Structure formats: structure tokens, C-alpha cells
Amino acid sequence: MEVIAQGGGPLFMETDADKARKFFRLKKRSLVNKLMPLQEAVAQFVHDGDYLGIGGFGANRTPTAACHEIVRQGRKNLIFCGHTSTHDYQILAAGEAFNRCDIAYIIGMEIRGLSPNARRYSESGKVQFCEWTNYALALRLKAAAMGVSYLPGRNVLGTDTFKRSAAKAARCPFSGKLYCLYPALWPDVSVIHVHEADIYGNARFKGISICDLELARASKRLIITCERLIHNEEIRRDPSATLIPYFLADAVCEVPYGAYPGNMVGEYFSDEDHLKLWMESEKDPERFKKFLDTYIYGVKDFVGYLDLCGGMKRMTQLRAEEYMFEQPS
Amino acid sequence: MADYNAMELMICIAARELEDGATVGVGTGAPCAAAMLSQKTCSPNLLIMFEAGGVAPLLPEMPISVGDSRTTWKAVMASGMCEIMETACRGMLDYTFLGGAQIDMYGNLNSTRVGDNHQKPKVRLPGSGGANDFASFAWRMMVMTPQDTKRFVERCSFVTTPGWIKGGDSRAKCGLPLEAGPYKIITNMAVMDFEPESKRMRIISINHGYSEKDIQDNCGFELLKAPKIVETPPPTAEELRILREEVDPLKLIIGR
Numbered sequence: 001m002e003v004i005a006q007g008g009g010p011l012f013m014e015t016d017a018d019k020a021r022k023f024f025r026l027k028k029r030s031l032v033n034k035l036m037p038l039q040e041a042v043a044q045f046v047h048d049g050d051y052l053g054i055g056g057f058g059a060n061r062t063p064t065a066a067c068h069e070i071v072r073q074g075r076k077n078l079i080f081c082g083h084t085s086t087h088d089y090q091i092l093a094a095g096e097a098f099n100r101c102d103i104a105y106i107i108g109m110e111i112r113g114l115s116p117n118a119r120r121y122s123e124s125g126k127v128q129f130c131e132w133t134n135y136a137l138a139l140r141l142k143a144a145a146m147g148v149s150y151l152p153g154r155n156v157l158g159t160d161t162f163k164r165s166a167a168k169a170a171r172c173p174f175s176g177k178l179y180c181l182y183p184a185l186w187p188d189v190s191v192i193h194v195h196e197a198d199i200y201g202n203a204r205f206k207g208i209s210i211c212d213l214e215l216a217r218a219s220k221r222l223i224i225t226c227e228r229l230i231h232n233e234e235i236r237r238d239p240s241a242t243l244i245p246y247f248l249a250d251a252v253c254e255v256p257y258g259a260y261p262g263n264m265v266g267e268y269f270s271d272e273d274h275l276k277l278w279m280e281s282e283k284d285p286e287r288f289k290k291f292l293d294t295y296i297y298g299v300k301d302f303v304g305y306l307d308l309c310g311g312m313k314r315m316t317q318l319r320a321e322e323y324m325f326e327q328p329s
Numbered sequence: 330m331a332d333y334n335a336m337e338l339m340i341c342i343a344a345r346e347l348e349d350g351a352t353v354g355v356g357t358g359a360p361c362a363a364a365m366l367s368q369k370t371c372s373p374n375l376l377i378m379f380e381a382g383g384v385a386p387l388l389p390e391m392p393i394s395v396g397d398s399r400t401t402w403k404a405v406m407a408s409g410m411c412e413i414m415e416t417a418c419r420g421m422l423d424y425t426f427l428g429g430a431q432i433d434m435y436g437n438l439n440s441t442r443v444g445d446n447h448q449k450p451k452v453r454l455p456g457s458g459g460a461n462d463f464a465s466f467a468w469r470m471m472v473m474t475p476q477d478t479k480r481f482v483e484r485c486s487f488v489t490t491p492g493w494i495k496g497g498d499s500r501a502k503c504g505l506p507l508e509a510g511p512y513k514i515i516t517n518m519a520v521m522d523f524e525p526e527s528k529r530m531r532i533i534s535i536n537h538g539y540s541e542k543d544i545q546d547n548c549g550f551e552l553l554k555a556p557k558i559v560e561t562p563p564p565t566a567e568e569l570r571i572l573r574e575e576v577d578p579l580k581l582i583i584g585r
Contacts, residue, residue, distance in 0.1 A: 057381040057396030084381065084396070084410075084458070108455035110394045111357045111581065125449035131441065134380060135414040135462035142411060154418055155465035158503030159437075160488045161457055164447060169504065178504025207401055208382030209409035265398040265407075272393070322398060324389060 001173055007165035009130035012079045012100055013051055015183040017149045023186075023220055024147075029247045035199045038225065039301065041251035042069040045221045046189050051079040052098070053141075053219055055192030057210040058110055059087040059262030059270055063193035063225045065255045065302035071095030072296055081187060082106040083137040083211060086115075087262055090278065093118040094292055101127055102185070104134045112275060117282035131164035132156075136182050138211045143184035144218035152179040190219035192244070193258050195267070197226040201249025202235040202242050207265035209243065216244045225255040227267060257306055257315055269321035274309055333564050335517035336583050337572060338536060339473045340366060341564035342515050343426065346471060351423040352376040354413070354463045357392050358582055359473050360426030365391075365576045370568060378422070380459035382408040391581050395459075414459070417466035418506070425467035427460050428474055431485040434530045434550045436472065436492025436511030436523065438464070439485035460490045465505050469512035476516035481548040493528035500528070519544045520561055524553050534561040 014020075036044075046052065052070075056062035067088050070078075072095075080098035082089055082105065089106045092098055094117055107118045121127065132140070136156055143151040156162045157169060157180050168181045192212050197203040203224050205212075216222055224244065229252075235242055257264075261271035261278075281291035299305050306315070320327050333341075336359065343363035347353055349372040355361045361377075365388055368375045376385050381396030386404035394400075401407040416422060429438035440460060444451030464470045470492075474480060492511045494500045501507050514521040514530060518539040521530045531553035532544055537560060545552055564572075577583050 058394045060381070060394055060396040060398070082456075086394075103456045105455050105458035107453060108458070112393070114455070119453055122453040123450055128448060131456060133457040133461040134410060134459040138410045138414065154504065154506055155414075155462045157465070157505050158488075158491050158494045158500060159461060161441070161461055161490075164441075180504070206407075207398065208379075208396060208407045210381050210396060211410050213409065214411065263394070263397045265401065270393065270397065 002171045004169045004171060004178060006168040007162050009164045009166045010128060011166035011183060012102065012130065013185055015149045017147055017184065020144065020186050021147065031200050031246060033199045034201050034249060034252045035229070036251055036253060038065060038069050038253040038255055041223045041253050042066065042073055045223055045250055046070055046075055048075055049077045050188040051081070053081040053187035053190035053215050054085065054088045055190065055210070055212040055215055056088070056259065056262070057084045057208070059275065061193050061205065061207070061259050061264055062088050062262045063191040063258055064088070064091065064260060064262055065258040066191040066223060066225055067091040068296050068302060068305060071097055081137065081185070084134055086110060087275065090115045090118045093121040096121065096126070099127055102130050102132055102137060104132050104137045109275070109279065113279065115279060115282060117288055130166055131161045133161060136165070136167065137185070138214060139182045140185035141211055141214040141218040143182065144186045145214045149184050150181045152181055154179065156180045185218060187215070187219045189221040189223070190215050191223045191225060192216055193225045194244070195227050196230045197224050197252050198230055198232040198235050199252055200232060200246035201244070201252050202232070202246045203244040203249065204241045205243060213243060216248050221250045222248050223251045223253065224249045225253045225258045227256055227258065227264065229254050255302060258302065260306060260315070261309065267322060268315060268318035271309065271314065271318055333569055334583065335475060337569060338564060339515050339517060340572060340583065341568045342520060342561060343471065343473050344568070345371060346513060347372050347375050347424055350374045352378060352421060353424040353426070354378045354380065354417060354422050354467060355426055356395055361392060362572070362576050362582045363426060363473065366568065366572050369571050369575055378413055378416070380410060380413050380463065382410060382413060384408055391577055391579070414462050414466070417463060422463070422467045424469050424471060425463040426471050426473060427464055427490060428472060429490065430454055431480055431482045432472060432474065432514070433482060433485050433492070435494060435496050435528055436470070436514065436530065437485055437488045437494065438472070438490040438492065439487045441487040441489040443486050445486065457489050464490045466509065468509050470510060471512055472514045474514070474516055476518050476544070476547045478547060478549040481550065483550045493523060496528040497526070518547060521552065522555070529553050531555050532558055534559045536561045537563050
């Protein structure tokens, strides 16, 4: 295939499908109990320097609890997959946990504006960037999930996004048209938050899948955090509901409200007041340091964070908000 | 001046561009408001898609995020990003609305950085998100933006999202899908389209209260003029009522 152009951005990961196959050949397939506390899962499976993928979209079904734990345990020099990221990027940037980043969407909090601290960190020169788009990164993960070293797409061509990516443009051997080729991306480790999982890692969630089906399959190691555990018999009663099979998962952690202050479809809506507090606190670095000392470093685990944010009383309000129920004042 | 603000004006103009039965890929904010208004006025069967996976929701209120639970409220499908983008690339996405910090005369958009140092940018912005993808695939890409010389620039510091690239047939030569591209640019002052040969931005209609000179003075490049320039029909009382009472009662978008 004739390569016409290539982006000058850094390629952070290997793209050899046979090397990936060697890894997956040895990945354990046994049906064993993988239930463990989140602290242990992060300690065991997220290492300094790893390439990290985070599931969900923006602050929706995002494994916030795991992001906190990664920061609390002081992980450094990660390579972050900045795919549809908002609050996850904000948390990891607060901990300066990554120094390289594949970007599709970062810093922004969608309609809420830009995160001041995430922006400062991203403008500091401490982070090496490679530019992509949401679909380009989705295709990279899809290629990895398929076990092939690249996939073609018809986006990104003709732009500076291409020039700062590590994609290549090549002529299609069939039609003669130009395509953008995206290298496969096998993250070292990913965390995906779901509604329900069993102790083996069979997992299911409601609502949009975003890129999580691809992410789960592309990742070498996978931590599942779930709102609630269910019995394996329940999984077997309705196999059509399973979206992630157990042999992809390395750890299962039950973390109720694990996507707070984000939105968990059918469970609870986002806590906009608390997300605002993050953004407000970030404006002044000194104030933000105190904020982090209180809300992340000053608590033992995510339950401590939830308690600081209003505990069950607040969670109950957010559950009603999810369904737009009238609430007693 | 009539009793509406610039955002309300742009949303009302944009809503009329979406015909019944068309598909539109939107983000949160003004694009979503335009699609909702369109559904409640001229296009009840407008099919709204969100890049995160929501297909044809009956939006109960303004979503905060492209992936929040409102985007699948009474939807026909909760899918994923590949499903949406594959649908768009296949040729089934008619419209998309995008924005950016900068736009040039060919409708190329910048939402990545200001300044030239990429690893240590003067201002770092979110990046493409799904904008480049939607702009590459949608048959007609539209932009809603306030107009001034900071946004309408001779050269974007970074082209995140493709417009007509360098004009003429340069977009097709890059390999982007044929015949798709920027369609209309809706600002507080005017509506622009693109001259068919050169693909340069040109004024086609002027919003009430503005002159050709105002529009050119607030643009950092020379605008072409359509053979016949009309006055943009202002928002109707009914459009404004629906926008204020049903689409955005909390004034999340129009209140700004």
C-alpha cells in the first residue's frame, strides 16, 4: 500500500498484532473470584508508566472512584487515553498522574466550560501530546479489539489534527481513494464502570456503550467497577445482557455511586453543584490544593468522598433527579 | 431592535435549516437547542443523534453532556460511538452543527490551540472531540457563532476540523468524502454560504439591524457576496415562545 503522508505526532504504544496475541495467549481465562477492594485492584493492576484507558463518556458512567484511587496512590508517568474525557482528565491532571496523552477531547467539561487546572497542566509543557479525534481513537481501540494492527477511516485527512497525529494516509488498493490509517491501540490497563457484574467479571450496563465494548477487548488488563454485584446465575439467566465477558476482566470491585459526581444512567444524575465546586476551586492553585487535600488525599476511600459530598441524602436527591421526579423541598 | 438576543436569533435561524425527516448530529449547547426547536416547529420527524450513542431521543430537557441520560430519554436506541460514526461515514448523516475558537474563509475550524508551540501552547483547547469526525462525514456542516475578527480569521492557528480546506477541489483531493462539507455559517449578523467554485465564504442574508459593512468589519478576511443578498427573516413570536418556554426554560443556552 502506498503511504502518501504521515502525521508527526508520537506513537506511544507498540502496534504489532502478533506481540499482542502473545500477551493474550497467556491471559488467564479461568472462572475465578476476582472480587477485591478498589485499593487493591489499583495497586495490583495500574503501574507507573502504564497506558491507561478510562471508560464512559465525559462525566457519564465514568469510573470516578478509580480515578481518585489512582491519584491517591500517587501513580505517575502514565500515558492517558484522552478519549471523550472530561472529569476523568480533570482528576488525573489534578494528581499530575500522566505525562503523555493521546488526545481526542480533554480539558473541556462540555457545556460547563473548561477546567482551569486541567488547562494549566496541559499548557505547562509537562505533557507530551498526540492529536486524534473521538472516532479515530475508537477505531484504534476497535483495531486492537479485532487483533489487527490498523483500521482505515475517512476522517482527520487534510487537517492539522492529522499532522499532529501518528496516523498515515494511504491509497486504497481497491478504489484508489485516500484513506487515513489508524494504528491499533492496546492499553496496558483500563477501568470501566458498569451497573452490574458478577464476581468473575461478567459485566453489563444500561444505556449507551460509547467505546467501552472496544476498550474492554483492547485492554491488556481490565478493572471492572460496578454499582452492584449480582450472582453468576443471574448472568446465566439472561446471557444476551452480558456486554463484557469474564475472561477480559482482571478485577471486580463493587463501588456504589462509583461514577459520582457524574451521571449513571437509570441510577443517579450528575451533581452539577459539586462539579461547579471543582471548577471554582481550580481557579486559584492554593485553594485547589486544599480542595484536593480535603476531598481526595484526606479520605481513605471513595465512601469518605461521598460522605463529604452529602452522603446518602445527596445520593437520594440525585436518584430522583435522574428521573426528573418532583422533589420535596 | 426586536426583543430577542443574538443567541436566540442564531438558534431560530439554524432550526429552520433542518428539514423534516433529516438526520442531525449535535453536541450540547446551541446546536442541541436548534435541533430541539426544529423538532417542535418545522421538523417533528427530525432524527437527532449524539456521538456517544444516543439515537432519536425525545429530549425532555437540555442535556448537559453529549452522553448524559437525557440523550437516550425515550430514544429508539442507546448505541455507541462506532455505530453513530459508521452511520455518518456511510452517508446517512445529513447535518451537523459545530463551533470553534477560530474559523477561516473555507470554514476550517480550530478547537485545539492558540499559538504555535504545540507541546506548550499559549492556550490549550479541548481538541477535536467528535467535531472532525462529524465534519468529515456529514453532508452539510453548519456553524453557529458570534462574529468578530478574533474568530473569523485569515488563518487558523490550528485546523482541527476540516472545512473546504484550501477551497476549490482541495477537500476531495485530501480523501474526504465527496460532496460533503461546510454548508452555512450562522452568526449574530448574517448567514453565509460558500461560493460553489472557490468554496469561499460569502454573505447570502443579513440579519435585521446590520449592514454589509458591519459584517465585513467584523471578519478577518474578505467575504464574497451572493448575487442576491436578502434580509434574514427575524424569529417569529411563536419560535421565541417555544424556545424560551419548552426548549430552554432554565436559560442554560439562551440566557448567556
